[in-house]
Amino acid sequence: MPAVFLARAKGLSKLLGLCLIAGVLVAAVLFPVAAGFGAVSNQAAETVNNTSAEFEERMPATISTITDMHDTPIAHLYHQNRVIVPPEAISEEMKAAIVAVEDHRFEDHEGVDWQATIRVALQNQMAGDVQGGGSTLTQQYVKNYLAFVVADGDSEDPEFQAATETTIARKLREARIALDIEERMTKDEILAGYLNVVPYGNEIFGVHQAADAYFDTTPDQLNVAQSALLAAIVNQPSTLNPIRRPEQAIERRNLVIQLMADQGRFSEDGAEANQEIGDEIKQEPLGVLNPLNQTSHGCVPAREGTVNGFFCSYVINYLLSHGFDLEEIKRGGYTIKTTLDPRATELAKQAAENHVPKNADGIANVMAIVEPGTESHKVRALVANRDYGLDSEQFQTTIDLPSYVTTFGAGSIYKVFTAAAALENGYNINQTLDVPDVYTSPVYRGDGGPYQVRNSGNGYPETMSFTEALATSPNTPFLPMQEAVGVGSVVNMASSLGLRRGMNEVNLSGTAIQPDSDNGMLNRSQGEAVTQGNQGSFTLGAGPTSVLELANVSATLVSGGVWCPPSPIEEIRDRNGEVVPIDEAPCEQAVDEGLANSMAQAMSRDTTGSGTAANAASAAGWSRPMVGKTGTTQNYRSAAFMGATPHWAGANMVFGDSSRPGPICNGTPPVQCGSGNMYGGHAPARTWFQTMTPLHEGLPDAPLPAADPRYS
Structure with missing residues (x-):
């Protein structure tokens, strides 16, 4: 055919293609069957500019990753399972495979293949309806972007329907946007954009996640056989699923390989060499992982294990409480570096x-670890004997055991708040306290009469020092102490030192208060209910408690009285690597430094002599200075231990987690029983010391600060 004729034909085809885009000539000549086409094309033209703007501004949803303090991923959050990679991170084999099967003239056109478009238009004319075909990779990029980015893959979304319907309007829009894109992006960028956006079946989006899921590799390492399979899957991700339909998948993969051979993409030595290489590659097995290497979604893990689920859940709730939007996190490609210490977590678990x-019937053992300091209190571990997960038969739960406010109390640990409030109101750590066997309050009321407390067991001396009382924990000295300072003062001290959610955000049933509720008395916070009800039992710690907040209380005490929010966040970066600020509450001097130091000294005897945690400390070989306090509720349904050094702070709590919790008996293992005898010095303290003893290895024996003369 003469060259001049070819040039004229090419020019004519481009002219006809431009007329197609404008909706003029093709509407009148090639598509007479499309009734009302002028209105359709005008409507499409009106939406093109808006869609082009959305196309440019809307970023593909990509995975957000939660990591530990060493940048090791512990969880992923996503709306679509996708990781965006640049062109240079995709193998040339992958690029060649997708071009071979989808658009072998990709490098030659400017977004629209005029020859193919006119050919398909003529075929449509002959068929009498509008069919698919003729789309370039750039147009397919547009289609998939509109369907899976702009419309989020929602088949009910009008934008998704418009992007996937077989109509002239869709073709016009794709072509118009494709032409714009080719002016703004290089071919390599368009190709990478397409490979990053498209679905690969099994809820996998983008070539990065496809390479990982199907072959446990990265997109830059994909070979020809792997690339050909992924290029095949893109065409029909459901019907060519290589796990369910391996024969169909390998047939389509080999077709892609054949096309690559036909197009001379393997060798410059001619058709025969290309065919030989292609035939050899066709003999390779699919090589697909079974099961697939799926990326877990959320805090219930797939491959990573279950130890970090409670921490992950706390991170998400913390972000939500600080103004972050969960859907935005799932789409935004954030890297959320947390404070989780994997060694502390492993030891505590x-x-x-x-x-x-783990399989203890109806008994949870929960621990939280916080790093003390005057500039931050970083949460280092949140664990339980249960695993975090959905299978209750495997003793899993998604209840945030270490961080939520449990309905169970911490028992005598609350005497710390009474003691601290007493120091603030004139007591000192060396003064002598009366220790009667029974104390009847002239201030507080109980069931049917004055409120009365007795000590747990006999053998206490008639008097003891303030410090000895904290170490050995008789009940009777602390009720008159609370009477002297007022229960409201003790509640305020508990909140100041760290029980902020426990005192201010939940009621006595452990349920979050609703500020706009009309429930009146039932909707009061725990702190309000205790104060307004003048409840003498508060010092004995029967009310709802958070184990994490207990750990933070001990961190506050060894940080010179400086309270900081128990933060799980080290740093947040967006998909571009820019730091995203989080508006956390500032640290504050919650109590006088001298008071905090004096309380630390007053709490330093619990692990020595006749202290309630002495046996557990001795069994672990513990000899470091520390603050500590045990607690047991009256009916033995919960027991706890709280302790800290200048290096580490933590709290443990054992309580019932069944639908009908009962008293707990100490034993190997502990069990629910009729009467109960579980104390804070038993499983809670033993768990604390087994965790903290190796965690302190190599650290100096840091002394506790000296007591302030004003409080001694």
């Missing part, structure tokens, strides 16, 4: 299960 086995 082992200890929790050692002292209350």
Whole structure:
């Protein structure tokens, strides 16, 4: 055919293609069957500019990753399972495979293949309806972007329907946007954009996740056979699923390989060499992982294990409470570096299960670890003897055991708040306290009469020092102490030192208060209910408690009285690597530094002599200075231990987590029983010391600060 004729034909085809885009000539000549086409094309033209703007501004949803303090991923959150990679991170084999099967003239056109478009238009004319075909990779990029980015893959979304319907309007819009894109992006960028956006079946989007899921590799390492399979899957991700339909998948993969051979993409030595290489590659097995290497979604993990689920859940709730939007997190490609210490977590998990086995019937053993400081209180571990998960038969739960406010109390640990409030109101750590066997309050009322407390067991001396009382924990000295300062003062001290959610955000049933509720008295916070009801039992710690907040209380005490929010966040970066600020509450001097130091000294005897945690400390070989306090509720349904050094702070709590919790008996293992005898010095303290003893290895024996003369 003469060259001049070819040039004229090419020019004519481009002219006809431009007329197609404008909706003029093709509407009148090639598509007479499309009634009302002028109105359709005008409507399409009106939406093109808006869609082009959305196309340019809307970023593809991509995975957000939660990591530990060492940048190791512990969880992923996503709306679509996708990781965006640049062109240079995709193998040339992958690029060649997708071009070979989808658009072998990709490098030659400017977004619209005029020859193919006119050919398909003529075929449509002959068929009498509008069919698919003729779309370039750039147009397919547009289609998939509109369907899976702009419309989020929602088949009910009008934008999704418009992007996938077989109509002239859709073709016009794709072509118009494709032409715009080719002016703004290089071919390599368009190709990478397409490979990053398209679905690969099995809820996988983008070539990065496809390479990982199907072959446990990265997109830059994809070979020809792997690339050909992924290029085949893109065409029909459901019907060519290589797990369910391997024969169909390998047939389509080999077709892609054949096309690559036909197009000379393997060798410059001619058709025969290309065919030989292609035939050899066709003999390779699919090589697909079974099961697939799926990326877990959320805090219930797939491959990573279950130890970090409670921490992950706390991170998400913390972000939500600080103004972040969960859907935006799932779409935004954030990297959320947390404060989680994997070694502390592993040690705490082992200890929790050692002292209350994972399969213990109806008994949870929970631990939280916080790093003290005057500039931050970083949460380092949140664990339980239970695993975080959905299978209750495997003793899993998605209840945030270490961080939520449990309905169970911490018992005598609350005497710390009474003691601290007393120091603030004129007491000192060396003064002598009366220790009667029974104390009847002239201030507080109980069931049917004055409120009365007695000590747990006999053998206490008639008097003891303030410090000895905290170490050995008789009940009777602390009720008159609370009377002297007022229960409201003790509640305020509990909140100041760290029980902020527990005192201010939940009621006595452990349920979050609703500020706009009309429930009146039932909707009061725990702190309000205790104060307004003048409840003498508060000092004995019967009310709802958060184990994490207990750990933070001990961190506050060894940080010179500086309270900081128990933060799980080290740093947040967006998909571009820019730091995203989080508006956390500032640290504050919650109590006088001298008071905090004096309380630390007053709490330093619990692990020595006749202290309630002395046996547990001795069994672990513990000899470091520390603050500590045990607690047991009256009916033995919960027991706890709180302790800290200048290096680490933590709290443990054992309580019932069944639908009908009962008293707990100490034993190996602990069990629910008729009367109960579980104390804070038993499983809670043993778990604490088993965790903290190796965690302190190599650290100096830091002394506790001296007591302030004003409080001694």
